[in-house]
Each structure stands twice: as C-alpha cells, then as structure tokens.
Amino acid sequence: MKRLLLTGTAAAILATPVIAGEIDPDLRRIILKTSDNEVLSTLVFLNDQVNIAQMNAAMNQAKVNLRERHRLVVTSLQEKAGLTQGDLIAHLTDLKDAGRISDFHPYWLSNAIRVDATRGEIVQLAGRQDVLRVYFNYPIETVAPMGAPVAVEQGGNGGLDNPEPGLVAIRAPEVWTEFGVMGNGVLTSTLDTGVDGNHPALASRWAGVADSRYAGHPEWAWFDPVTNTTFPTAFGSHGTHTMGTVCGGAPGDEIGVAPGATWIHAAVIDRVSIQRTVADALLAFEWLVDPDGDPNTNWDVPAVCSNSWRLVTGHGYPPCDETFWTHLDACEAAGTLITFSAGNEGFSGLGRPSDRATDEYRTFSVAAVDANQQGWPIASFSSRGPTNCTPNGQPAIKPDISGPGVNVRSALPGNSYGNLSGTSMASPHINGVVCLMREVNPDLSVDDIKQIMYDTAFDLGDPGEDNNYGYGMVDAYEAVVAAISGDIPMRLRAASWTAGVETDLEVFRATPGSNVAFIYSIQGTGSTYVPQLDVTVDLASPRLAGIETADQDGYALHHMLVPFGSEGTHVWMQAAEFQRKSNVVDQPVEYRLTLEVSRWLAGVRGDAEVFGATPGATVAFLASFDGTGSTFIPQFNVTVDLLNPVTAGTRVADQNGYALLRQLIPTELQGRHVWMQAVEQRSKSNLVEQDIE
C-alpha cells in the first residue's frame, strides 16, 4: 500500500476533522504544497443548491416559454443565495475585518462564495455545516489558435455572391437567401478576449448601439470586470475573430453565420497579463444570464453563448471536474445555449468542460473540420473523444458536432481580416446556427435546438456519431427547416448489440401514449411499407423486436435479447409509430466472446485469450485446418463458423470473464493454415485466422 508522507503542518491541517463540508481532492493536493501564509483562491459551495436538473425537466414538460424560464431560474437562484448565504457572509465579513482572510465575493448563479485565504482558514470554512465542498479557483485560458493570424484583404472573399467556404459548407447562405433569415432580432454572445467595437464587420450590430433599449446602459451589452471599459475593446485578436464568425458582416462582406444578429460580450478570457479564473467566468455567466439585472425581462438575455476557451490540465485542472457544470446548467435552463470548443489537443483529449458527457446534451462540444477541402476532413488538431466523464465512468462519444475550423477568414482588430485555425473557430459557427434557428422559432428550448442539430447534421467519418466528428457537420439549412416546423423527430438510441446479451433500445419524443414498434434489419437499409403503422421505414426486410407504449414524456424502452447468428455483421435499427419514424441506428453486431491469439510459431508456446466470457463458464478453444463453414456443437448449443473443428483445449473463465489457453504448437503444424474460434454455452467468438510459421 502506498503511504503518503506528510510534513508536520500540512498533515495537521488535513487531519482537522471535517464536520459538514469537504475539501475537493484536488484542492487537498494543492493545500499540501502550499505554505502556511500563502493565500489560495477557492470557491466555497453551499450545501443548499437549487436542483436545476429537476427544474429544467419540469419546465420542459410544461413547455414553459423562454421569458418565464428566465424569470423562474434567475429568481430561484437569487432567492436561494439570499436565504442561505447570510450566516457565512457575516462570518466572512468578521474574518476579513480581523485580517484573517484576504477577500471574498458571493455568487448566486451557483450558490457559492469565492474566498481568498490561507489554507488554515480554508480548512476551517470547509468544516462548516452550511458548506458542501470547497474547490480550488483554477485559472482558465483560450483554446489558442493554431498559429498566428494570416492577414487577408477585406472584401477579397466573402459577401453574398462569394461567401466564405465555411459558411457555404454549413449552408448558411442558403438560409439567408431562401428564407431571408440572417439572425435578425436575435441577441448572441461570446465570452472571449474582448471585441473591437469599431470594426466595420461588427460595429453596427453591437447591441449597445443597435438597440435603443440600451441607451445609458452600455454595461448591459459589454462586461469588462478587469479594466471597466464601457465600449467594446479588443484585448487580443481572438475575440474579434470569433465574434466575426458568429455574426460579422460589413455590407457585402458577410463573414458571419448570422449577420443579422446583435451581440453582447464579456471580456473575461486571457486578459493579457491578468490571469483569469473560474471565479471570473462565473461572474461573467452571472452577468450573461441577466445582463440588465431584471429577472422579469428577457430581451437582454442572449440566445446562445459560444466559448472558445477551456480549463486545462496544464493548470492542474482535473478531468471531469464538475465545479463549472452548475453555472452552465443554470444558464441553459434559463434559455441560453452554451457551446464549448472541443480543444486543439488532437488525440490527447478534450478540454474541460468539453469532456463532460453526463447526458446527450452537456457539454455541447464542437470539433473542427477543414471546410476548404473536399469531404471536410477532421482537423488534425481537433480534440478527439471518447470521454469518461459520464455518470457511470463508461466511455461516451465526444465531441458532439463539427463546424469549420481550418483557415477561417474573419475580422481582426483594427479594421482588418485574417485567417485563423482552431476549434475556437468552429464553435462560433454553431453559435450562428443557433441564432438562425431562434429567429424562426424563438421559444425553442436549448435541448431541442441541440437535438435538431444532431438529427440534421451531415454525417462524416464512421457511420453515425463518432469520436472525431460527433454527429457530423452542422447543417444550418436542415436545422432551420426543422426549427420552422417545430417537429423534432422521434429519436432512437441503441446500446451495443452483442449476440446473446440483453440490450436496451430507447426512444425519445414519441407521441405520448402511442405504440412504438422497435424494428431491425440485418439486410441493410431500403424502403418497406408497414401497413399497421401507415409508415414507410428505411429498412430492408425489417423484423420486429417488440412493441412498447410511450409514456407521458414520449419515452419508450424495449429490452431485447440480441439473437445469435449475425455476429460480425451490421444491424440497422429504427423505431416507428403511426405515421412517424425515428432515425436509423447502424451498429456492428458484436461478439460476446473476444478471442485474441498470439502468432503461432511451430515448436513454440502460443497464447489464445478470451475476454467477455460468462464468469465460471467452460470455454472451448476450437481450431480448424479445413477452413470456415457451419458446424453445430451440441455440448455448447451453438453453431460455429468452422469446418471440422477440433478442440485445442478448454478452460474455465475467471470472475472477469477471462480465459487463457497456453499451448506448445507442435512442430509438424509448421506451414499449415489455421482458423480459430472460442465458444461457451450459446455463445461464440470472432474468428482468428493465421499461418503457422
């Protein structure tokens, strides 16, 4: 067992009994490396938090409009903070007056207080009854673009006649011309490095000048807690470029997806030498969710906020950290869709909070593709999934959606334009598509907008959702068409298909109370009319897995035992109800047993390993020198894919379903070709085929 040796004081501090709250494990590690007098910035979360998930579900069910959502969420959060923070604030005020802590700041978006203090004071605060947990207040930073901006001429590209390749790829110009929809009347936002408010692509649509309701209140449209400016200013080129992609458009040079939208901005990221932290971002989200400070108005609340920054491991920020999640959930419940760039770390993984996959919709994470190339290949730098930040720790697919992010031309401070690459450039494209959707359907909920984007995305890479592209390239045209109709398709989700194992088929957004048929095909896709349901499904020779009745939320679940016989092939699944059908899910049928065999060298010991067996079951390792075929093995009640199989050996699978056969390969087998398969009761593995060397 590993033993952690602690120096005297640190050990004594962490040995202090914690009565109610606790210190986050990462803060504990930091405390151990901190001296007694050093001031640490922390976020103290109170015990009593609004249950946003429950509130959001109730509002979804009641189809509460955005204005009412905004009011309910903001007032609930503010009331919670007001009712529960009094004692702690009084205590912190005393501590500050006595010189025992440096500073503190209360929040309401999450029921939390930033406290800057020495480790001794922090540990004591964590012990309070009203404290849930104390976190380190980590630094944050932009997803730095790949390389410096490459200046390009204004008007040399772009415009309605010659739009940017990225805009064409996501079909934004088709939305502009066919529907006249450009995001007019929609308010958008970003949290970034500031924006050049004089840039011709953006100046006229800064909400502070575009909308008379802001007269005398620039602070409702521009948030700068660092230097308290009152007019949009660029503190780096990043924020001007990303906002340009959202809604930029000097007349005749529309560089943005939604060049009719107005914008507000919080300049809280990478303020040059001033390090920004989670607490600053929390302050910005608190502003964003109600800029005019009046919960009864929601004209001031942006439809969407794209974030081209993240919390990184380089700063010690741990994977899957949930510190940040509550603020984002509150913003989304109040009606503002939040997107994050996946990150520019390629296969080394996703940034935080892009790595979160606690459900289908959070955190909405954006990959970058090269829209200048045919087939829109994934950018090499685009952070790949999967993630393990899931409720059960099992891997989940990330990111969620793709947008153009290679050599994207947009605005740069000082009336110029330039190309940048990065997932930072992809996320604003998604922001712009949300603006277009909200223009045609202002009350679409955040979850519905994301679902429509998933359903209408142009699939790239491996069929279906994948760890490079998510659901694929966002399709502004199809997304707007779906938003106009408001008909959000029924959605089928299928767990993995493993022969001989029970699987779950889930349907969302069925008609409440209707009969949902779960169907599958092992013959591929086609077009088959189903008279009982009066619907034409997209499957060839469909088979019925079962019928379930959708509940009041339109949810239906079917458990089925995946039949043997199609292992190693594909299955296509679809759900249908009267006159409606779901998406098609296309999956490989997996083997329950996986066989792995080392190289066979005559005269040398060879290993054959089986994974995924039933613990305690007898596993037979079969070999055939006659090739593949179809042979029924009565003892195991299974038909194997071998001709004239011989049993190389049997083993009992251990508690992890693992079995190993280690055998000397007879020298006389040299030069032969062998096919191998493993079987247990009613289950067989993949085939392994090799030459014996």
Ligand SMILES: [Ca+2]
């Ligand atoms: Ca308001």
Ligand SMILES: [Ca+2]
């Ligand atoms: Ca795909």
